[in-house]
Amino acid sequence: MTDQEAKSVVRVGVLGCGNVGAALVALVQERGEEISSRTGVTLEVAKVAVRSLTRKRPIDLDDSILTRDSGELVSDPSIDVIVEVIGGIEPARELILTALANGKPVVTANKELLANHGAELFAAASQAGVDLLFEASVAGGIPILRPLRESLVGEDVRRIMGIVNGTTNFILTRMSEQGTGYAEALAEAQQLGYAERDPTADVEGYDAGAKAAILASLAFGAKVVAGDVYHEGISNIGATDIEFADRLGYVVKLLAIAELIEVEGSESEVAVRVHPAMVPKSHPLAGVRDSFNAVFVEGAAVGDLMFYGRGAGGDPTGSAVLGDLVDAAVNLRKGTSADLLTLGRKPIRPIDELQSSYYVNLDVLDRPGVLRAVAEAFERHGVSIRSLEQEGVGADARLIFITHQAREADVQATLDDLRELEVIHQITSVLRVIGDDEVH
Numbered sequence: 075m076t077d078q079e080a081k082s083v084v085r086v087g088v089l090g091c092g093n094v095g096a097a098l099v100a101l102v103q104e105r106g107e108e109i110s111s112r113t114g115v116t117l118e119v120a121k122v123a124v125r126s127l128t129r130k131r132p133i134d135l136d137d138s139i140l141t142r143d144s145g146e147l148v149s150d151p152s153i154d155v156i157v158e159v160i161g162g163i164e165p166a167r168e169l170i171l172t173a174l175a176n177g178k179p180v181v182t183a184n185k186e187l188l189a190n191h192g193a194e195l196f197a198a199a200s201q202a203g204v205d206l207l208f209e210a211s212v213a214g215g216i217p218i219l220r221p222l223r224e225s226l227v228g229e230d231v232r233r234i235m236g237i238v239n240g241t242t243n244f245i246l247t248r249m250s251e252q253g254t255g256y257a258e259a260l261a262e263a264q265q266l267g268y269a270e271r272d273p274t275a276d277v278e279g280y281d282a283g284a285k286a287a288i289l290a291s292l293a294f295g296a297k298v299v300a301g302d303v304y305h306e307g308i309s310n311i312g313a314t315d316i317e318f319a320d321r322l323g324y325v326v327k328l329l330a331i332a333e334l335i336e337v338e339g340s341e342s343e344v345a346v347r348v349h350p351a352m353v354p355k356s357h358p359l360a361g362v363r364d365s366f367n368a369v370f371v372e373g374a375a376v377g378d379l380m381f382y383g384r385g386a387g388g389d390p391t392g393s394a395v396l397g398d399l400v401d402a403a404v405n406l407r408k409g410t411s412a413d414l415l416t417l418g419r420k421p422i423r424p425i426d427e428l429q430s431s432y433y434v435n436l437d438v439l440d441r442p443g444v445l446r447a448v449a450e451a452f453e454r455h456g457v458s459i460r461s462l463e464q465e466g467v468g469a470d471a472r473l474i475f476i477t478h479q480a481r482e483a484d485v486q487a488t489l490d491d492l493r494e495l496e497v498i499h500q501i502t503s504v505l506r507v508i509g510d511d512e513v514h
Contacts, residue, residue, distance in 0.1 A: 082110070084403040085120040087153040087178075089144055089169060090160035094183055094210070095122070096132040097392030098157065098399070105396070115403045123147045123160075132388070148173040155402050157395060158182040167191055174198045174206065179402040179411065183210035183395055189284035189300040192291060196414045205411045207398035212285040213238050213367045215390030216383040217397070222292040222371075223415060230374035231293045234332045235508075238285045240365035240386040241269045241276035242308050242328040246350075247363045249316050250325055256311060268365050268386070278307035279348040282330045289369070290332035290346045296420040298332075298346055304425040306349040314435060315503050318463075318474055324352035325360045326505065335423055343423040352433055352507045426483035431460070431507040433476055436492065437499040440471035444497045448473060451491040455484040476507060 086102070088095055102109075102117050110116045122135060123144040141147055148156055148169050156173040158180060160166055166187050170180050175198065182188070188195065188211050199206035209219050213236070222231070237243050241263055248259040260277065263269035275281045283303040290298040308328050319326050333345045353360045358380050362368040367385025372378055384390040405411050438444050445464075452459055458478040465472040477485070485504075492498055 082114055082407070083116045083118050084154045084406060085118050085152060086399065086403075087121045087123070087147045087150065087156050088119060089123045089147065089156065089158045089166070091122050091124050091131055091133075091135070092159065093132065093388035094391045094395065095157075095159045097388035098159070098395050099135070100133050101389075101392050101396045102399075109400055113400060113404050115400070115407055117399065117403060120153055121147050121150065144169055145172070148178065149176055151176075153178065154406060155399065156180045157399060158184060159395065160184075161186065163187055163190065167195075170195060170206075171198055174202045174204060177202055177204060179205035179207070179406055181205075181207045181210075181395055181398040181402055183208065183391055185211040185281070185284045185288060186300070189287040192288065192299075193297050193417055196417065199411075200414055203411055205402040205405055206414065207402055207412065208288075209398050210391045210394035212288050213369060213381070214240075214383070214385040214387060215393045216367055216369065216381050216385060217394070218369045218381045219288070219292060221381070222289070226293075226371070226373065226376070227415070229376050231371060232334060232374060233372045234289050234293055234330075234369060235359065235372075236289070236330050236369035237327055237359060237362050237367050238289075238330045238369065238385060239276055239279075239282040239328060240367055240384075241273065242279075242282070243362065243367070243385075244268050244365045245277070246308060246311070246316075246326055246328065249311070249313070250320065251363075253313065255313065256309065277309050279305035279328065282328060282348040286330035286332055286346050286348055289330065290344055291417055292415060293332060293371075294334050294344055294420065295415055295418055296344050297417045298344060298422070302344075302346055302422045304347040304349070308350050310503055311350055311505075312503060314472075315433070315505060318433070318435070319352045319505075322352075322476070323355050324507070325355060326350055327353050327359060327362070329353070329359070329508075341421060343421045345423040345425075345428055347425060347428070350505055352505050354508060357508065426481070426486070428482050429479050430482070431477055431479055431509055432457075432485050433474070433503075433505040433507055434489075435502040435504070436473045436475075437502055438471050438473050439497045439499065440466070441497065444471075445473070447495055447497060448492065451488050451495070452477070454491065455488045456480070457484050457488050472502075479509070 245259040248254040283305040368382040457480045
């Protein structure tokens with residue numbers, strides 16, 4: 075090997091060899107020559123840290139590159155770049171900080187870590203003068219973070235609204251298109267590998283909440299952590315909600331929404347939330363099916379943009395990791411690094427102060443005065459009713475309301491009053507409604 079060839083080789087240490095890690099290694103092997111011819115950089119997977127040396131993996135790896143000592147790997151002076159795909163907070167956080175302190179660029183797909191400790195990691199990378207790249211942490215193979223950080227950095231981004239969890243989108247697609255029940259759709263998602271054995275992080279909105287925090291941070295230059303994100307899941311969505319949405323021209327989707335809200339005479343506020351919503355069929359997000367993801371960006375000058383593709387899976391996510399890895403390797407050989415945005419502090423607007431239209435489904439006793447009592451509860455809190463339908467008679471009657479735009483706190487106060495009415499058996503479901511006026 076000539077001196078020039080030796081200088082072009084970038085030795086990569088990979089933390090983790092699950093679906094994403096194995097897909098990355100396979101892609102490096104498959105695409106290595108093409109990458110080298112196009113960039114002048116040769117990627118060499120030098121070490122892979124794993125929990126077990128004997129466990130069967132999706133890809134064959136020579137025993138000489140496997141290690142159980144992650145700490146030794148990130149400190150090894152012969153390793154140039156670190157890729158972290160083990161997930162979780164610790165030991166990933168400590169390993170990344172150690173790698174950065176040792177002057178090694180880091181590529182990570184760790185949404186949970188970035189959503190909780192992103193500012194700390196960005197500061198460490200900036201101090202070390204090396205890359206910290208994380209495209210794969212949101213929406214799998216869809217390139218959305220680099221456009222927000224680079225192409226749209228001068229754009230006045232007003233809102234981001236997206237489907238960023240493939241598991242829940244698959245479940246809701248099955249419920250909407252095939253009439254499958256929630257439990258059955260979840261079981262199918264688990265069988266196909268879209269959902270974990272414990273699906274809580276997906277179906278209760280925690281996964282999407284972490285991604286929403288990252289999107290909001292980059293879009294608005296604000297320090298947003300997972301704890302700032304309001305979240306609701308899809309486990310209470312029933313067949314009646316799906317059917318009624320369809321009848322009115324909507325589909326039900328789990329949305330991650332981040333908005334920059336201007337406040338007269340004060341600093342702008344950031345609102346970030348994850349919840350199921352009724353989306354008009356005319357909106358581009360309504361047609362996002364199965365395990366696909368899409369992110370809809372609304373800007374003042376650029377207008378509306380939508381980024382669409384496979385949001386999960388080893389190959390799509392591995393592709394996003396590889397893209398970052400190539401950038402990090404090229405930058406390392408040039409002696410430079412990508413600029414990270416400076417994140418400032420902006421007030422987080424609480425969910426109680428946000429406004430939306432609402433779908434409210436009530437099981438009621440069908441007798442004189444029920445509708446009046448229900449309507450009075452809405453009126454007391456200034457929540458205006460846009461439409462009303464009644465289904466059934468006797469003990470199994472159902473009232474279904476769509477409201478005009480209303481403040482969350484007022485709607486919740488209305489729901490509290492409704493729960494006190496003897497004529498109401500239960501509030502079956504409440505969903506926010508994306509209005510037709512929000513479709514551009």
